[in-house]
Amino acid sequence: MAKQPMLKFVNVARDMPEKRPPDLRRGDFNEIYGEYAREKAAEQSGRCSQCGVPYCQSHCPLHNNIPDWLRLTAEGRLQEAYEVSQATNTFPEICGRICPQDRLCEGNCVIEQSGHGTVTIGAVEKYITDTAWDEGWVKPITNGGERKEKVAIIGAGPGGLAAADMLRREGVQVTVYDRYDRAGGLMTYGIPGFKLEKDVVMKRIAQLEEGGVDFKLNTDVGTDITFAEIRDSFDAVLIATGVYKTRDLQAPGVGAEGIVNAIDFLTASNRKSFGDAVPEFDSGELNAEGKRVVVIGGGDTAMDCVRTSIRQGATSVKCLYRRDRENMPGSQREVQNAEEEGVEFVWLSAPKGFTGERVEGVMVSxxxxxxxxxxxxxxxxxxxxxxxxxxxxxxxxxxxxEPEDLPKLWGVDGLEVTRWGTVLADFQTHETSLPGVYACGDIQRGASLVVWAIRDGREAAQAILAQLAGKTTAPVAAE
Structure with missing residues (x-):
């Protein structure tokens, strides 16, 4: 009788991939977790209890078939595990790295509730797809025939890219517009390399380019091209811009030099990692080296900022958050990593004001x-x-x-927004108030997770395909 590969959670302890020591990882922007060896990935996958009702799957925004690809990994059938994972997730290697698994799949693992420690779902997901890239199992984007319909996607973040992938696999002609010089959105310029090394993102973008997605970068809709021009030139338009407007503070002295926005700070750091010229970094304006840094906030962006500051050589890094540790919105795993690296968290603290024309201190309540x-x-x-x-x-x-005021920014009438400024769209079809115009990701749901943007992008692509199916009966041959 074959040996049972699963249900080992009673005898096998949870074991994450080894983390590099804090003293080493403070000095660079490389990812902090190592890779599983094949045997270790199989061992940890074998801890899955193969639930009849898998809460890990139901609490995953993409409803990934987690029990099945854990079982396949435990049995050594890694290529099949990758194919199951890829069937529901456009970017599994990215989700395996940056999803807050402690709040989603792993946080709802049944064996975690029974006191045995959750299955290391994220680490296994990362291992499966990294192996797939290494072994050549990640195939080029192909389709059964080129179609004449054209779809424009505004925004090259995770939602827009997930939609582009699905549409190209159906032969639709896809053009992606983005204001930045590289695709990827916050995956490229917002999330630091120690959580998501940039070559991981660039490989997927290259796959999309080679698969026929036309990227129009350095293109600011409303300035370089109008929304009306895009709408007139395409059969459907998907708005996937994300939300980039920083929520501000109202406090005395908030305009002092040395008080900066998180997105500017993180973008400057990521641009340096690409080797770009970044004058604001070189001048010290967006560089923490040698400085006493205070980060205000308790979400994942705040965690990115404190850990980036440590790596840039700050003399001290403190994070102020107005609630306690148990009530912060950021990942507890990220808090632990930050503490190991030397960040001090000041709980139940809020800024009341700032001193100095160039900031010298934060008045804390x-x-x-x-x-x-x-x-x-x-x-x-x-x-x-x-x-x-x-x-x-x-x-x-x-x-x-917060979202930018797109109707005003783009000069478009009839595009309805919610009271929060997000684009009003159906949460199943992603249709907006304008015919043939869809929205997905943060610009629809507000600032959220990459995995939710991927789900939205995939759903929007399906809705667009349904719309296009009513316009044509057969694909045209490729020229």
């Missing part, structure tokens, strides 16, 4: 958690008389992102 609000989260309350001054040479605002 101490907080306590009061009664829950309508969402169930306890509301931070000010503790009178507990203010103090936190010295700082660089303050980074990581307070989240």
């Amino acid at each position: 101490k907080m306590r958690l009061g009664q829950p609000d309508a969402t169930g989260r306890q509301v931070p309350e000010l503790i009178e008389g507990a203010d103090y001054l936190e010295e700082a040479d660089l303050v980074i605002k990581a307070l989240g992102f």
Whole structure:
């Protein structure tokens, strides 16, 4: 009888890939986790209990068939595991690296609830797809015949790229417009290399280019080309711009030099990693080297900023967050990594103001958690008389992102938005108020996760294909 490869969670302990020591990883922007060996990946996959109702799958935005590809990995059938993973996820190697698994699949693992430690789903997902790239299992994008229909996608982030992939596999002609000089959106310029090395993103973009996606980079819609021109030239348009407008603070001294936005700070750092000329970094404006850094915020962007500051050689890095550790929105795994690397978290603290024409300090108000609000989260309350001054040479605002006013920015009438400024669109078909125009990702749902943007992009592509099917009966032959 064949040996049972699964249900080993009682006898085999959870074991993540080895992390590089903090002293080493502080000195570079390389990823901090190593790769599993084949045997270790099989061993850890074999801990899966193969639930009849897999909560890991139901809590994954993409509903990835996690139990099946864990079983295939445990059995050594890695190519099949990759094919199952790729069937529902356009970029599994990216999700394996940056998804907050502790809040999604792993956080809902049944064996975690029973006290045995969750299956290391993210690490196995990363291993499967990295192996697929190494072994040549990741095939070029092909289709059964080129079609004449054309779709424009505005925004080359994860949602737009996921949609482009699905549309090209059906032979649709796809053009992607993006304001930046490289595709990838926040995967390229927002997320640091120690979480997502840039060659991982560039490989997927190259696959899309080789598969026939036409990228129009350095193209700002509303300036270099109008939305009306795009709409007139294509059979459908997908808005996938993301949200890049930084939420601001209202506090005395907030306009001082040395107080910067997270997206500017992270973009400058990532551009340096590409070897670009970045005057704002070289001048010290967006460089933490030798500075006392204070980051304001508690989300994943704040975690990216504090850990980037450490690597740039800051003399100290502190993170202010108005709630406590248990109530912060960022990944607990990222908090642990940051603490190991030397970041100090100052919980229940909020900025009251800033001192100096060039920032010298943050006036901090101490907080306590009061009664829950309508969402169930306890509301931070000010503790009178507990203010103090936190010295700082660089303050980074990581307070989240808001949508730009696209109807005004693009000069388009009839594109309805919500009260939050996001594009109003159906959450299944992703259709907007304009016929033939769709929206997906953060510009529709607000600042969220890469995995949600991928899901939205895939859904929008399916809806666009359904629309196009009503216009033509057969694909045209490639010229």
